[in-house]
Amino acid sequence: xxxxxxxxxxxxxxxxxxxxxxxxxxxxxxxxxxxxxxxxxxxxxxxxxxxxxxxxxxxxxxxxxxxxxxxxxxxxxxxxxxxxxxxxxxxxxxxxxxxxxxxxxxxxxxxxxxxxxxxxxxxxxxxxxxxxxxxxxxxxxxxxxxxxxxxxxxxxxxxxxxxxxxxxxxxxxxxxxxxxxxxxxxxxxxxxxxxxxxxxxxxxxxxxxxxxxxxxxxxxxxxxxxxxxxxxxxxxxxxxxxxxxxxxxxxxxxxxxxxxxxxxxxxxxxxxxxxxxxxxxxxxxxxxxxxxxxxxxxxxxxxxxxxxxxxxxxxxxxxxxxxxxxxxxxxxxxxxxxxxxxxxxxxxxxxxxxxxxxxxxxxxxxxxxxxxxxxxxxxxxxxxxxxxxxxxxxxxxxxxxxxxxxxxxxxxxxxxxxxxxxxxxxxxxxxxxxxxxxxxxxxxxxxxxxxxxxxxxxxxxxxxxxxxxxxxxxxxxxxxxx
Amino acid sequence: xxxxxxxxxxxxxxxxxxxxxxxxxxxxxxxxxxxxxxxxxxxxxxxxxxxxxxxxxxxxxxxxxxxxxxxxxxxxxxxxxxxxxxxxxxxxxxxxxxxxxxxxxxxxxxxxxxxxxxxxxxxxxxxxxxxxxxxxxxxxxxxxxxxxxxxxxxxxxxxxxxxxxxxxxxxxxxxxxxxxxxxxxxxxxxxxxxxxxxxxxxxxxxxxxxxxxxxxxxxxxxxxxxxxx
Numbered sequence: 051x052x053x054x055x056x057x058x059x060x061x062x063x064x065x066x067x068x069x070x071x072x073x074x075x076x077x078x079x080x081x082x083x084x085x086x087x088x089x090x091x092x093x094x095x096x097x098x099x100x101x102x103x104x105x106x107x108x109x110x111x112x113x114x115x116x117x118x119x120x121x122x123x124x125x126x127x128x129x130x131x132x133x134x135x136x137x138x139x140x141x142x143x144x145x146x147x148x149x150x151x152x153x154x155x156x157x158x159x160x161x162x163x164x165x166x167x168x169x170x171x172x173x174x175x176x177x178x179x180x181x182x183x184x185x186x187x188x189x190x191x192x193x194x195x196x197x198x199x200x201x202x203x204x205x206x207x208x209x210x211x212x213x214x215x216x217x218x219x220x221x222x223x224x225x226x227x228x229x230x231x232x233x234x235x236x237x238x239x240x241x242x243x244x245x246x247x248x249x250x251x252x253x254x255x256x257x258x259x260x261x262x263x264x265x266x267x268x269x270x271x272x273x274x275x276x277x278x279x280x281x282x283x284x285x286x287x288x289x290x291x292x293x294x295x296x297x298x299x300x301x302x303x304x305x306x307x308x309x310x311x312x313x314x315x316x317x318x319x320x321x322x323x324x325x326x327x328x329x330x331x332x333x334x335x336x337x338x339x340x341x342x343x344x345x346x347x348x349x350x351x352x353x354x355x356x357x358x359x360x361x362x363x364x365x366x367x368x369x370x371x372x373x374x375x376x377x378x379x380x381x382x383x384x385x386x387x388x389x390x391x392x393x394x395x396x397x398x399x400x401x402x403x404x405x406x407x408x409x410x411x412x413x414x415x416x417x418x419x420x421x422x423x424x425x426x427x428x429x430x431x432x433x434x435x436x437x438x439x440x441x442x443x444x445x446x447x448x449x450x451x452x453x454x455x456x457x458x459x460x461x462x463x464x465x466x467x468x469x470x471x472x473x474x475x476x477x478x479x480x481x482x483x484x485x486x487x488x489x490x491x492x493x494x495x496x497x498x499x500x501x502x503x504x505x506x507x508x509x510x511x512x513x514x515x516x517x518x519x520x521x522x523x524x525x526x527x528x529x530x531x532x
Numbered sequence: 533x534x535x536x537x538x539x540x541x542x543x544x545x546x547x548x549x550x551x552x553x554x555x556x557x558x559x560x561x562x563x564x565x566x567x568x569x570x571x572x573x574x575x576x577x578x579x580x581x582x583x584x585x586x587x588x589x590x591x592x593x594x595x596x597x598x599x600x601x602x603x604x605x606x607x608x609x610x611x612x613x614x615x616x617x618x619x620x621x622x623x624x625x626x627x628x629x630x631x632x633x634x635x636x637x638x639x640x641x642x643x644x645x646x647x648x649x650x651x652x653x654x655x656x657x658x659x660x661x662x663x664x665x666x667x668x669x670x671x672x673x674x675x676x677x678x679x680x681x682x683x684x685x686x687x688x689x690x691x692x693x694x695x696x697x698x699x700x701x702x703x704x705x706x707x708x709x710x711x712x713x714x715x716x717x718x719x720x721x722x723x724x725x726x727x728x729x730x731x732x733x734x735x736x737x738x739x740x741x742x743x744x745x746x747x748x749x750x751x752x753x754x755x756x757x758x759x760x761x
Contacts, residue, residue, distance in 0.1 A: 175718035182725050189732050193739060201740050202752035205689075208736065209696065212729060213680055216699040219722070220676060223707035224656070226714050231659060237715065250659045256652075280755045 054096045055108040055115055055170045058127070061089050062163035069155035075148055078155035079138045085159060086127075086134030089166060093127035096120070101514050104521060111236035112173050117521025119169035121372060122303050124518075125379045126169060129296050130162045132500045133288040136387050139490030140288055143394055154194060154286070160187040161292065168300045172238045177304055178215070178222050184297050185211035185268065192285045192293075203280035210267055210277045218264025221257045225308075228253035239307055246311045246529040258308050262324075268301035270351045271324060271358070272331040279339075282347035283399065287390025290343060294350040295383035299375055302354060306361055306371075310528040321362030322452045326459070328355030333459040336466035341399045342392070342418075345470055346385045349425055352463050353378040359456055360440045361526065367443040368526040372519050373436035377507065378425075381433055384500045385421035391493055392418055392474075396481060401470050406479030413489060415475045417497050422471040424504050426464035432507035539590055546586040550671045553579040553705060554646070557675045560698050561638045561682050566690050567624040570612055573694045577607035580701050583668070584708050591712045599708065599719050606723045607701070611730045615690065618734030623690060623747055630748065632685040642678045649674035672706025675699070687750025689737045693730070700726055 065085035069078035099106050100120040107114050115123065137158060141151050164183035171177050185208070193204035226237055232248035235241040267274040282294045309317070332351035339345045357378065360371035391414040396404055407415040424431035437460060444453035556576040563569045584600030616624070633641065653670040679702055682695030704722075707714065741747055 173715070173718065175714065176721070179718070179721050179725055183728075186725070186728050186732055189736060193736055196739060196743055198744055198752075199755055201736070201743060202755055204736055205740065205749045205752060206755075208729075208733060209683060209692065212696045213683060213699060216676060216679070216696070216703045219700070220672070220703040220706055223703070223711045223714065226711040230711070230713065252655050253659060256656055284755075 052099075052106050052108045054092050054099075055106060055113050058089050058092045058096065058123070058170060059163050059166040061085050061092070062130070062159050062166055065159040066156050066163065069152055069159060072148075072152070075151055078152050079134075079141050082155045082159055083131075083134045083138055086131035086162070089162075090127040090131040093123050097124050097518065098514070100521065101517050108170075111238040111241065112176070113170055114172040114238070114240070115170060116240075116525055117518055117523075118303070118307070118372075118525040119172075120518055121376065121522045122300065123166070123169040125299065125376060126162075126165045126296050128503075129292055129379060129383050130165065132383060132387070132496050133162075133292050134158070135492050135499070136288040136291070136390065136496040137286075139493035139496070140286060140390065140394070143490050143493075144286075154191070157187060157191050157194075158289070161191060161289070163187075165292065165296060165300060168303070172240065174225060174237060174239065174242070174304075175222050178218060181265065181268065181301055181304060182211075182215045184300060185215065188285070188289065188293060188297065191289045192281045194286055194289070195284065197284075199280075200284040203277075203284040206277045207281040210274070214264045214267030214274070216264070217267075218261045221260030221264060224253055224257040224260065228257060242308075242311055243529055247313065249311070251313065254311060255314070258312055261308060262305055265301040265305050266324075269298050269305070269354050270328070271354065272328045272351065275328070275332070275351045278351060279344045279347040282350065283341055283343035287343075287386055287393060290347075290390070291383035291386035294347060294386060295379045298350055298354055299379055302357060302375070306526060309361065310526055313528070318362045318364055322359050322449065325355040325358030325360075325362060326452060326455055328352065329359065329456060329459045329463075330355070333463040333466065336463055337469075339470065340401055342401050342404075342470065342474065343386070343389050343399055345401070345467060346382065346389060346421075346425070349385075349463060349467060350378075350382060352459070353382070353425075356437070356440065356456065356460070359452060360443065362452075363440070363443045363447045363449060365523075365527055366446045367440065368523040369519055370436060370439040370443045371526075372522050373439055374433070377432035377436040377504075380500070380503050380507070381421070381424045381431065384417075384497065384504050385425050387493070387497050387500055388414065388417040388421040391489060391497065394493065395489065401474055404474040404480055405477040407475050409479040410481050410483050411489065413494060417501075418471055419475050420501065422467045426467050427460055428464070430505070430508040432504055435508055542586050542589045546583055546590070547667055549579050549583045549586065550667050550705075553583065554671050554674060557678045557698055557702065558639065558642055560691075560694060561642050561678060561685070562635050563691075564627050564635070566626050566628065566688060569691045569694050570615065570624065573697060574608050574612055576698055576701055577603060577611075580705050580708075581608070583705060587668075587708055587712060593712050595714070595716050595719075596708055596712055598716050599704075599723075602720050602723045603704070606727055607697070610727055611697070614727070614730050614734060615693075618731075619690065619737060619741070619747070623688075626688065628686070628688045628691060630687050630750070632687065632750070638681065638685055641681055645677040645681060646674040649677055668709025669706045672702045672704070672709065675702025675705060678702075687748045689733070689740070689747040689749045692749060693733050697726065697730070 068081045097120045167180035189208045228249040232245040270278040360367045395411045427433045559572045581600040581604040584596045588596035650670045679699030686692040
């Protein structure tokens with residue numbers, strides 16, 4: 051049964067080839083959607099095996115799935131399915147030439163193929179390649195609109211992504227060297243854990259710093275975040291949802307994997323500082339944006355910071371960090387679908403140009419408002435619970451200063467997002483209601499489907515999810531205490 | 533190749549290759565003409581392959597032979613060919629005069645970065661063993677930093693891309709010294725990854741040229757928070 055792990059990304063890859071076939075306008079989006087749903091069902095099956103057996107192994111040391119990567123796989127697969135559904139409506143409403151539809155679908159599937167590879171691979175060097183593929187295959191999606199802004203964003207994106215990748219590459223070479231010094235074994239996440247205490251401290255530290263800088267650029271940690279609002283706002287909305295919702299998380303997952311290998315008393319403090327800088331700078335940058343997609347992009351930088359701070363609270367924080375990771379992925383994709391819907395209705399990204407959206411398009415306005423409340427951390431949504439549990443973890447660890455600063459930044463970001471969205475949603479409508487312009491049905495459906503877990507996880511956590519998160523948190527726990 | 537003299541000889545040759553590798557990295561910062569940059573990059577990649585061959589003799593591992601061959605094929609042949617196909621000849625005969633830093637300053641900065649790389653790698657080399665290692669890591673790290681500098685100061689698309697590729701070459705140069713036993717499948721796919729990068733950047737640059745009418749990507753500064761045109 052463990053062949054599943056290979057099947058999941060292969061499904062997306064098959065969809066790449068099929069979507070290149072010159073069949074009707076609906077063929078490629080349909081294939082994409084089917085691959086998305088198929089991959090999600092298979093991922094559910096694989097993760098349910100992880101919950102019972104703790105680990106699914108296809109090729110030992112190369113293709114494996116444990117609790118931590120299981121959480122990630124589930125998120126990638128869910129977002130892949132919803133983004134594919136949204137793409138159907140987006141392409142129908144926005145893109146009319148057949149060759150552009152085919153090119154979009156081919157790139158979309160290549161992108162999700164690489165996203166799905168990251169969790170199922172267990173060998174760090176291959177994970178590096180998969181992460182690099184997620185960047186490379188999304189470049190042309192960012193540039194898809196072929197406007198000046200989109201091309202500029204794509205250039206900045208590809209240059210910074212590759213710079214980060216090379217720095218991280220050296221880090222992975224040194225990581226391998228460190229493992230060899232400690233007696234070798236399989237170069238896999240598990241093999242590294244097995245020799246965690248014996249690796250020379252100078253090697254493992256420099257490997258971690260190089261990887262933190264390199265992949266940190268991909269996560270969007272301040273000051274390496276400059277490309278993020280550009281790329282995450284210029285891409286087509288379903289791609290934005292994947293970029294912001296899961297691609298950043300994919301890179302962060304890779305960094306978090308290395309944390310338990312380090313033995314250093316100051317590590318937690320440094321993680322909190324790195325996270326706080328990102329959360330703080332992004333929270334204040336949120337206040338001055340003019341473009342509502344950039345608003346949500348900055349919020350991604352903020353949330354990446356929050357997750358890293360939570361992981362810096364040590365053992366009690368790991369569980370909350372994972373909760374926040376899930377909450378962010380689900381909610382941020384929801385926000386971008388809502389923003390995409392608003393963009394389809396309005397045709398502009400400028401916040402200042404939009405007033406009274408609630409009259410122009412009640413559904414889009416309501417969804418945008420729900421998204422803003424959910425991502426800001428208002429009850430009763432998923433992020434409210436996860437932020438509450440981060441607060442508790444921080445108090446348990448007696449990190450009062452960090453918690454105070456984090457609370458301030460979260461509040462600033464909440465008001466920043468709500469202020470801007472409020473301006474758009476209420477007031478005298480700037481664009482008259484146009485009853486002929488109907489919202490694509492699949493786009494609206496995507497918002498309903500994507501909204502269910504955002505709301506449901508605010509009330510209730512299934513027992514199997516709890517087990518999975520416990521398994522994942524165990525992977526983040528250091529093997530040897532400092 | 534077990535003879536100590538032979539090993540010593542190989543190590544000296546590797547030191548020479550390392551020196552030439554660093555020299556070509558400096559050249560990439562300083563060279564104004566786009567075409568000359570491309571030729572320097574080819575030399576850069578060839579030195580990387582030569583170092584891989586020499587190290588395979590020292591470490592007695594066939595992995596590095598494979599890596600040397602793959603590198604030679606992808607970076608010295610396929611990538612230059614792809615780049616020349618992707619963009620018009622006019623792009624390559626251009627002389628770049630709009631660097632963000634002038635050439636003497638860039639070279640001075642590159643020199644500073646080399647010293648930084650040496651200082652940074654010294655504590656790591658304390659756990660190392662032998663001369664080869666002591667050579668590849670600081671040179672690779674220096675190349676990584678200088679490549680980053682090149683990508684930062686260049687405004688023309690092709691030299692900027694070559695700066696990025698030089699970074700990757702340098703990471704490899706350090707990598708073959710410290711991790712010669714790295715699984716070959718990983719290293720070969722990394723080379724494959726670079727070819728995809730060049731392909732995608734080629735397509736992107738074509739699009740930029742078509743829609744904006746320039747290949748000076750450093751001039752693209754529209755996306756900002758403060759000012760809107």
